Amino acid sequence: MRWKEHSHSVLFALLAIHVMAHIDRNMLLAFSPQITNDLAISNAQYGFLTGAVWVLSFGVMAVFMGSLADRFSRTRVIAAGILVWSVCTAASGEAQNFGQMVAARFLVASGEAALVPAAVSLLMELFKAARTGTAVGVFFMGIPLGIGLAFALAGTLGASLGWRHTFSLLGAAGVVIALPLLWLRDRRDGDAHGERGAPFAQQVRNVFAALRASPTVIQTIVGFVLVHMVFAGLSFTQLWLVRERGFDAASIARQIGLLQIVFGVLGSVVGGVLSDTLARRMKGGHAGFVALLIVVCGPLMVAYRLVEPGSALFYIGMCAGFFLPLATYGPSMAVIQGLTPPTMRSTVTGFTMLLINIFAIAIGNLAVGAISDRLIADGSTTALTNVLLATDFLAIAGAAFFALAARGPRIAFAPRDVIAH
Structure with missing residues (x-):
């Protein structure tokens, strides 16, 4: 549990994970011309893929994953989420048609739904009330940074690797990051009698x-x-x-x-x-x-x-x-x-x-x-x-x-x- 003594390190680690989540999320937008051409996806299908598919999965699963984070180890919930969204990001790169891409992106959203509820709860425990706004604000820097880096990677790394290999590389990186989190214990020191959801x-x-x-x-x-x-x-x-x-x-x-x-x-x-x-x-x-x-x-x-x-x-x-x-x-x-x-x-x-x-x-x-x-x-x-x-x-x-x-x-x-x- 000594890792909780380094609250600022935890904050920046969570920020890095949040950036990675938004890179994986927005790669579909960054590579939209290539993906729609290769998979013969219409504008309507693309709109469904980037809108309804994501919202239906992420929105509903955020409540479920939040309840798991309140009941079990938040670090392991985050790790499980990273593993799911990373494996499915790699699977997105293997999609051969619209249906396969829908299934892969639906599960990417389900995995990413684990991060924010568990991370925000953890930050509330690690930072005193006078600094919680700052800590949460820094964590949510992941949104603009992830969006910007997704487009930057698509324009640089994607130009040489192509969209499929870029998705595979991002998926592999996520798996490597997730595995150490599985071994971090998460005792809720701030909760009376260790109560859980x-x-x-x-x-x-x-x-x-x-x-x-x-x-x-x-x-x-x-x-x-x-x-x-x-x-x-x-x-x-x-x-x-x-x-x-x-x-x-x-x-x-x-x-x-x-x-x-x-x-x-x-x-x-x-x-x-x-x-x-x-x-x-x-x-x-x-x-x-x-x-x-x-x-x-x-x-x-x-x-x-x-x-x-x-x-x-x-x-x-x-x-x-x-x-x-x-x-x-x-x-x-x-x-x-x-x-x-x-x-x-x-x-x-x-x-x-x-x-x-x-x-x-x-x-x-x-x-x-x-x-x-x-x-x-x-x-x-x-x-x-x-x-x-x-x-x-x-x-x-x-x-x-x-x-x-x-x-x-x-x-x-x-x-x-x-x-x-």
């Missing part, structure tokens, strides 16, 4: 009972999900910029990629560090900080849709849209986890991931596409502008729920790291 069905009932008893956690989760409507807008950002703002596809893609990495990483770090620093002084704590962050970034995001393309305000608003969602991870998770019993933390995280995937990713993307298609059919020349503005306003509406959460109980920093009621 209940079997799955009872654990789910316990979680719903705990949520009903904690309006603050419910309000934070709702606000957190709404902020993720920004991601629904991001999926259509390049199409909007090319079709309705006149940008060149290749040049704007490079700009989006670079700015998303830079400001996504900044959002993760700055959001986590500032929330921990200001939460001590703000009446609303971490939730109040997120509400303030949305109020500052929201108008810039709206202006970005309306001002002259290429202007300073245009790029400031674009960067605010990349910064905001990642900046909310640390403080939001600090509230949700800090007000959740330790025996349910992984399951609640999994439930939160399920809601994000269903409402913001699946339904959000489907709604943006369907509504914009209808507006275009009716003759609108600004269909995507109008719909993306709606996603921005939904994200801004999340501030109201964080403001409500800020009025409830919050994590106390002194004299001990306990929950204040």
Whole structure:
């Protein structure tokens, strides 16, 4: 158990695993032209593969894997998840048709669902309340870093190896990383009497009972999900910029990629560090900080849709849209986890991931596409502008729920790291 004495090393190891997870996840996007050509996949099939297949697997399995992480060794749950997603990443490289790729990617998502619930629970144990926002924020740097590295690897390593061998290499690397984790013991030192979660069905009932008893956690989760409507807008950002703002596809893609990495990483770090620093002084704590962050970034995001393309305000608003969602991870998770019993933390995280995937990713993307298609059919020349503005306003509406959460109980920093009621 001496490995738990090195909390910062554990944090950066989990960050590295999170980066690897998002590289494996986004390799399908990075190699999309080659894969769709080689497997004769239509645009509709590709959309199903990258959307519904992932959401159905990852969203549902996040709750189940979270319950396992609350009941058993979190390190072994993470290791098992890495093994599953790595083997299936390698299998993706062997797929010969659409059906085989669907099966492989479905299981990649199932394996990756193990990481976030178990990792966030572990970080809550290893870091004191005054630093949980920072720790979780650093962990979620894995999202922008993984996305950026996936495209970078596809453009460099993939150019010489091809997509199939690149997938195989990534799968082998994951297996090598997973095996040592199987031997790490995970005694829950922070839990009274070493208590653990209940079997799955009872654990789910316990979680719903705990949520009903904690309006603050419910309000934070709702606000957190709404902020993720920004991601629904991001999926259509390049199409909007090319079709309705006149940008060149290749040049704007490079700009989006670079700015998303830079400001996504900044959002993760700055959001986590500032929330921990200001939460001590703000009446609303971490939730109040997120509400303030949305109020500052929201108008810039709206202006970005309306001002002259290429202007300073245009790029400031674009960067605010990349910064905001990642900046909310640390403080939001600090509230949700800090007000959740330790025996349910992984399951609640999994439930939160399920809601994000269903409402913001699946339904959000489907709604943006369907509504914009209808507006275009009716003759609108600004269909995507109008719909993306709606996603921005939904994200801004999340501030109201964080403001409500800020009025409830919050994590106390002194004299001990306990929950204040």
